[in-house]
Amino acid sequence: MSAIVSVNPAATQGIAALDDDVPRPRKLLAVAGLAWLGAAAAVLAWADTQEVARTDLLGTLAASLGGLLLLSWALGWIFPALARPGQWAPWLIVLATGLAAWETATAKLDLLPLPFFASPQAFLEVYTDDYPRLLDCLYHSVLLLAKGYLLGAAVGFVSGVALGWSTRIGYWVHPVLRLIGPLPATAWIPLAFFVFPTSASASVFLIALATWFPTTVLTWSGVASVQTAYYDVARTLGASQRFLVLKVAIPAALPHVFVGLFMGLGSSFAVLVVAEMLGVKSGLGWYLQWSQGWAAYANMYADLFIMALMCSTLITLLFRLRDHLLAWQKGMVQW
Amino acid sequence: MVSAALDLASEAAGATLDVQGVSHRFVLHNEILPVLHDITLRAEPGSFVALLGASGCGKSTLLRLCAGLDRPRRGRLQMDGEEITRPHPSRVIMFQDPTLFPWRTVWDNAALGLEARGELRHGRGRVDEVLSLVGLDNFRRAYPHQLSGGMAQRVSLARALVNDPRLLLLDEPLGKLDSLTRLTMQGELTRLWQQRGFTVLMVTHDVEEALLMAQRVIVFSERPARIRADLRVELPYPRRRDDPELLRLRHEALGLLGLEAIW
Numbered sequence: 079m080s081a082i083v084s085v086n087p088a089a090t091q092g093i094a095a096l097d098d099d100v101p102r103p104r105k106l107l108a109v110a111g112l113a114w115l116g117a118a119a120a121v122l123a124w125a126d127t128q129e130v131a132r133t134d135l136l137g138t139l140a141a142s143l144g145g146l147l148l149l150s151w152a153l154g155w156i157f158p159a160l161a162r163p164g165q166w167a168p169w170l171i172v173l174a175t176g177l178a179a180w181e182t183a184t185a186k187l188d189l190l191p192l193p194f195f196a197s198p199q200a201f202l203e204v205y206t207d208d209y210p211r212l213l214d215c216l217y218h219s220v221l222l223l224a225k226g227y228l229l230g231a232a233v234g235f236v237s238g239v240a241l242g243w244s245t246r247i248g249y250w251v252h253p254v255l256r257l258i259g260p261l262p263a264t265a266w267i268p269l270a271f272f273v274f275p276t277s278a279s280a281s282v283f284l285i286a287l288a289t290w291f292p293t294t295v296l297t298w299s300g301v302a303s304v305q306t307a308y309y310d311v312a313r314t315l316g317a318s319q320r321f322l323v324l325k326v327a328i329p330a331a332l333p334h335v336f337v338g339l340f341m342g343l344g345s346s347f348a349v350l351v352v353a354e355m356l357g358v359k360s361g362l363g364w365y366l367q368w369s370q371g372w373a374a375y376a377n378m379y380a381d382l383f384i385m386a387l388m389c390s391t392l393i394t395l396l397f398r399l400r401d402h403l404l405a406w407q408k409g410m411v412q413w
Numbered sequence: 414m415v416s417a418a419l420d421l422a423s424e425a426a427g428a429t430l431d432v433q434g435v436s437h438r439f440v441l442h443n444e445i446l447p448v449l450h451d452i453t454l455r456a457e458p459g460s461f462v463a464l465l466g467a468s469g470c471g472k473s474t475l476l477r478l479c480a481g482l483d484r485p486r487r488g489r490l491q492m493d494g495e496e497i498t499r500p501h502p503s504r505v506i507m508f509q510d511p512t513l514f515p516w517r518t519v520w521d522n523a524a525l526g527l528e529a530r531g532e533l534r535h536g537r538g539r540v541d542e543v544l545s546l547v548g549l550d551n552f553r554r555a556y557p558h559q560l561s562g563g564m565a566q567r568v569s570l571a572r573a574l575v576n577d578p579r580l581l582l583l584d585e586p587l588g589k590l591d592s593l594t595r596l597t598m599q600g601e602l603t604r605l606w607q608q609r610g611f612t613v614l615m616v617t618h619d620v621e622e623a624l625l626m627a628q629r630v631i632v633f634s635e636r637p638a639r640i641r642a643d644l645r646v647e648l649p650y651p652r653r654r655d656d657p658e659l660l661r662l663r664h665e666a667l668g669l670l671g672l673e674a675i676w
């Protein structure tokens with residue numbers, strides 16, 4: 079009997095922790111700062127075996143980060159908001175260790191074969207020396223992706239709504255969609271580059287196609303699965319067809335639409351890279367190909383890193399848009 | 414402004430509802446399920462009619478037919494002598510489930526009818542008024558998932574009342590409310606009906622509620638529903654639940670529903 083009444087001590091501690099509303103800077107934050115200073119010391123003090131430039135810059139950057147972390151830990155005692163990076167302290171420690179290990183294995187001891195395993199310095203050098211080209215590539219990639227994705231998403235959304243709403247349109251479009259939709263957009267590459275006047279327009283088409291299919295299918299299924307009760311309510315209150323589509327069907331289908339948009343964004347990335355490798359003269363995908371041709375692996379890694387940042391940022395933006403439009407939903411995934 | 418409100422009130426005066434020999438059935442698992450059998454009833458303008466019947470006998474089905482959402486298999490339904498073939502905002506139905514739009518706030522849900530007909534600009538005050546009538550002043554900006562079951566039902570009631578219906582079809586409008594709110598809302602609804610003069614057809618499973626609010630209580634048989642009795646409640650409002658006449662009618666209605674032994 080008494081076991082039922084007794085209070086779980088862990089639970090009471092949890093409540094006490096909630097009461098403690100002024101967070102103190104975490105010790106780990108100071109450890110992270112020291113770890114980065116340590117990595118910086120290793121970079122700067124230890125002579126390089128490999129022939130590399132930018133050792134000083136790398137060391138300075140690592141040291142600055144370490145200094146900043148220590149500073150935010152120290153000032154965090156006065157201004158708690160400054161200690162916010164504390165939540166990333168474990169990550170920062172692991173990254174500092176990783177940098178030190180990478181630096182040791184490449185630049186310092188030359189244990190890993192070149193050119194496949196570039197040193198951190200070489201990585202950094204790509205950004206300091208080749209940034210105009212990289213920026214240009216980023217600009218062209220984003221532009222191409224934006225054109226193709228927005229076109230595909232817009233057409234996909236409209237055709238999805240039309241399919242879900244009108245049985246007559248569904249009759250004609252559904253079989254086409256079923257046959258052509260699942261085909262990967264990349265399968266159209268030979269044809270697209272042949273049919274379209276420029277390789278740029280062919281690339282836009284391919285990206286749009288890759289986005290169009292998931293957006294259409296999910297918008298369509300979203301519209302088709304709207305409860306009839308919603309329509310009943312709106313109809314008895316005097317809603318027109320227009321109102322039923324714009325104010326009932328579309329908002330009700332929006333969660334599905336966003337699933338489609340996310341899937342579309344994923345496949346548009348894939349097509350972007352392939353299309354750029356084949357058809358255009360500037361772009362992150364083109365840069366990959368180009369640096370591989372020169373066996374410039376450091377450039378390739380630097381490019382991959384930018385690509386990852388770009389994709390991640392775009393996904394984040396889409397999540398933001400979704401959170402904004404679907405604020406009425408509960409329990410959404412946090413990105 | 415005042416004269417406009419008066420105009421609305423007179424325009425919104427009650428409609429005549431005529432149900433003539435209506436039968437309906439569904440097909441369920443390839444079997445025919447008769448639901449309504451030869452229902453004939455006439456609600457005079459501005460009258461308050463309650464429908465009582467066992468669960469699953471066909472009350473909601475009849476209400477959907479009256480709203481024009483479905484067509485009956487046999488018989489006809491008329492409002493003011495005009496065939497009911499499709500939904501019309503002059504007959505507003507409040508469904509058994511609140512079916513609020515989850516992407517709209519309480520206020521926007523209540524304003525749905527006005528917005529759908531493009532009358533929102535002149536009707537903002539009405540929405541506020543009705544929301545305070547159902548006691549949801551402080552929840553205007555809440556989303557449906559933030560409401561309790563009873564609150565959602567009150568929003569659904571507000572959504573129906575905001576329009577100026579001439580025929581109000583209510584499907585267990587107070588079913589999910591706690592007993593205290595329920596008593597208040599019974600009074601409010603009755604008062605509103607007296608004030609606005611619309612015709613009400615209300616489904617309820619609460620015999621006492623039917624007798625407290627309605628002028629006529631129609632008792633349905635088990636499925637397929639037939640009209641078993643049409644009780645007139647000729648008592649002045651506000652009614653007292655311990656009125657001897659009301660108690661007598663209660664006894665009679667429960668007997669018609671086959672619950673005499675329990676009572």
Ligand SMILES: Nc1ncnc2c1ncn2[C@@H]1O[C@H](COP(=O)(O)OP(=O)(O)OP(=O)(O)O)[C@@H](O)[C@H]1O
Pocket residue numbers: 439440441446448466467468469470471472473474475509618636
């Ligand atoms: N769309 C439908 N398809 C098939 N059967 C249906 C449909 N709608 C209702 N029914 C059947 O019709 C019968 C009557 O349903 P209805 O909803 O009118 O009952 P009710 O009297 O409102 O019951 P309750 O008091 O429980 O709400 C039920 O047996 C139900 O299974």
Ligand SMILES: [Mg+2]
Pocket residue numbers: 472473474509584
């Ligand atoms: Mg019902």
